[in-house]
Amino acid sequence: MTPVIDALQYANWSEKIFRQMREGGVDAVHVTITYHENFRETVLNIEAWNRLFERHSDLIFQGFTAEDLNRARQTGRTAIFFGSQNPSCIEDDIGLVEVLHRLGLRFMQLTYNNQSLLATGCYEVEDTGLTRMGREVVAEMNRVGLVIDMSHSGERSTLDAIAHSTRPIAITHANPAAWHPALRNKSDRVLRALTESGGMLGFSLYPHHLKGAGGCTLQTFCDMIARTAETYGVSHLGIGSDLCQDQPDSVVEWMRTGRWTKTVDFGEGSADAPGFPPMPDWFAGNADFPNIAKGLRASGFSEEETAALMGGNWVRFFEQSFGPAEAPLKQVAE
Amino acid sequence: MTPVIDALQYANWSEKIFRQMREGGVDAVHVTITYHENFRETVLNIEAWNRLFERHSDLIFQGFTAEDLNRARQTGRTAIFFGSQNPSCIEDDIGLVEVLHRLGLRFMQLTYNNQSLLATGCYEVEDTGLTRMGREVVAEMNRVGLVIDMSHSGERSTLDAIAHSTRPIAITHANPAAWHPALRNKSDRVLRALTESGGMLGFSLYPHHLKGAGGCTLQTFCDMIARTAETYGVSHLGIGSDLCQDQPDSVVEWMRTGRWTKTVDFGEGSADAPGFPPMPDWFAGNADFPNIAKGLRASGFSEEETAALMGGNWVRFFEQSFGPAEAPLKQVAE
Numbered sequence: 001m002t003p004v005i006d007a008l009q010y011a012n013w014s015e016k017i018f019r020q021m022r023e024g025g026v027d028a029v030h031v032t033i034t035y036h037e038n039f040r041e042t043v044l045n046i047e048a049w050n051r052l053f054e055r056h057s058d059l060i061f062q063g064f065t066a067e068d069l070n071r072a073r074q075t076g077r078t079a080i081f082f083g084s085q086n087p088s089c090i091e092d093d094i095g096l097v098e099v100l101h102r103l104g105l106r107f108m109q110l111t112y113n114n115q116s117l118l119a120t121g122c123y124e125v126e127d128t129g130l131t132r133m134g135r136e137v138v139a140e141m142n143r144v145g146l147v148i149d150m151s152h153s154g155e156r157s158t159l160d161a162i163a164h165s166t167r168p169i170a171i172t173h174a175n176p177a178a179w180h181p182a183l184r185n186k187s188d189r190v191l192r193a194l195t196e197s198g199g200m201l202g203f204s205l206y207p208h209h210l211k212g213a214g215g216c217t218l219q220t221f222c223d224m225i226a227r228t229a230e231t232y233g234v235s236h237l238g239i240g241s242d243l244c245q246d247q248p249d250s251v252v253e254w255m256r257t258g259r260w261t262k263t264v265d266f267g268e269g270s271a272d273a274p275g276f277p278p279m280p281d282w283f284a285g286n287a288d289f290p291n292i293a294k295g296l297r298a299s300g301f302s303e304e305e306t307a308a309l310m311g312g313n314w315v316r317f318f319e320q321s322f323g324p325a326e327a328p329l330k331q332v333a334e
Numbered sequence: 335m336t337p338v339i340d341a342l343q344y345a346n347w348s349e350k351i352f353r354q355m356r357e358g359g360v361d362a363v364h365v366t367i368t369y370h371e372n373f374r375e376t377v378l379n380i381e382a383w384n385r386l387f388e389r390h391s392d393l394i395f396q397g398f399t400a401e402d403l404n405r406a407r408q409t410g411r412t413a414i415f416f417g418s419q420n421p422s423c424i425e426d427d428i429g430l431v432e433v434l435h436r437l438g439l440r441f442m443q444l445t446y447n448n449q450s451l452l453a454t455g456c457y458e459v460e461d462t463g464l465t466r467m468g469r470e471v472v473a474e475m476n477r478v479g480l481v482i483d484m485s486h487s488g489e490r491s492t493l494d495a496i497a498h499s500t501r502p503i504a505i506t507h508a509n510p511a512a513w514h515p516a517l518r519n520k521s522d523r524v525l526r527a528l529t530e531s532g533g534m535l536g537f538s539l540y541p542h543h544l545k546g547a548g549g550c551t552l553q554t555f556c557d558m559i560a561r562t563a564e565t566y567g568v569s570h571l572g573i574g575s576d577l578c579q580d581q582p583d584s585v586v587e588w589m590r591t592g593r594w595t596k597t598v599d600f601g602e603g604s605a606d607a608p609g610f611p612p613m614p615d616w617f618a619g620n621a622d623f624p625n626i627a628k629g630l631r632a633s634g635f636s637e638e639e640t641a642a643l644m645g646g647n648w649v650r651f652f653e654q655s656f657g658p659a660e661a662p663l664k665q666v667a668e
Contacts, residue, residue, distance in 0.1 A: 039374070040374060043373070043430070043433055044429070047430070048429075050433070095381030095382075095384065095385075096381070099380060099437065102436065102437055102438075103433065103436055103437065
């Protein structure tokens, strides 16, 4: 059976959520372990994850390679793959790319909304593309097998990263802007460049990225996936739910403002609605993944296509992406 | 053929030395990557090693498991295993034990001459044994597979560590004090407790640990090994040369004084001879390992015993020591 993979979550992790992952049949999740944290703070987050792995070894384990997807199925657990939504974890030190990859980091965004040392975020007015260090870090990420994720980056920076990277990149959590014109959703130009270069788009269920926000129906969401698949091909699409289960609103404040401002930035929210927005009722948490699969079938996808969208396409991407550039690609047994 | 293993070096690493390792038939080396450095500084040292691995991938690679000894032989390279001579790299944070193990640390001394957060060093007047944190860290090192090395520890702390550890420990670089009564050499009581619990002693070639210092002959050294083998059995003995090839004297100063004193501490040296002492002429560097094997044969060891002393015993120890405590022991193919 094809693994079910969610290519982005940032939950308030607990045994309850890990049990819901099992209930929802989620075999692997790319989890955000750090936003604005520096290297040492990121390592503290890894230490906290190590304690979760030790305490809940019957439910989860750390994933490092695509082969861990088989291990997840064979042992009835969820493989947790680490990612960062901002490059602050590598500070100004390119050597930390390899160090964090060794510690299991498998995705890193070049920016989180703002200008970083590497590229421009989607909330800046001016997007100057990849910086000098950005080009060096993209090459180093390519070398070691750390996936470039441009979910929160500006248009030009994203196109630059796709062009400069020698390996396919990912936009782990976003939707087409043509469907819902949020600043975080992606243009046709970006989606075309992404998918034509072998990259992957993970569809987001974060309400600010949905037409109708939390009121978006399952059918509307899955019909959007169907139209996206018609345009770009089904094989470069997956799920990246952006699920922030059980998080208090203080966390979305940290995501948005980190330490870069003394004032309040509401990001995709507003002064009237500063917190996490309410989720669609058909996707309240990890136990609801089977609903998406049902919705995709109802929107006309075959069983095979549905399996590809629910995880199979990410399996292929994980296989191609997590090892050193010069290593031969490994086949994952289904 | 049995691998040749040196269980401690701290050289001024260069292509020249890596080529001498190949010349000397050295299949694996436990290298010190950090003395008094904190975690972030230790990571910088790992980054420097990563650049050496990238630049000299035809000569060396990083070793993580005992299976890498086979890889070394099969690819004609030297496997480099990381170690720390002081626990400052874990700061006051037990979570860094697992993080550094993931980055490849395979040996860690609980002390370097002085009192640490974990135990007492061999130069302190009072040895209070393992501290509260020391007992916790020993258990954590046992859990993840990070070897406890007591080369620079006090007598009581060493006996405490042997008693408290649930896995065999190592004294990677020291000689019997009965042969040469240096403060760093080990008492009969320590060597008995060490070897009876399955631990390993690596014989040091650092001149301050040798009878006659740099003037010690090969035969004197190998006869000492023969007497040690008669007393404790050949199977718990190996080489840990403590070779500091090509290092400037500023490095021995850093080893001895770190940041803990504003005055000069001469350690095993003296005001008249503050630098690195001259090595025996039969062991000037990595190309000279075959001399030791020849000396052991001349001192009466069989070919099989010589192979065990030159690396075979360390192979068994690496197999038993580098994986998580619960994992089944793996066999290494000869």
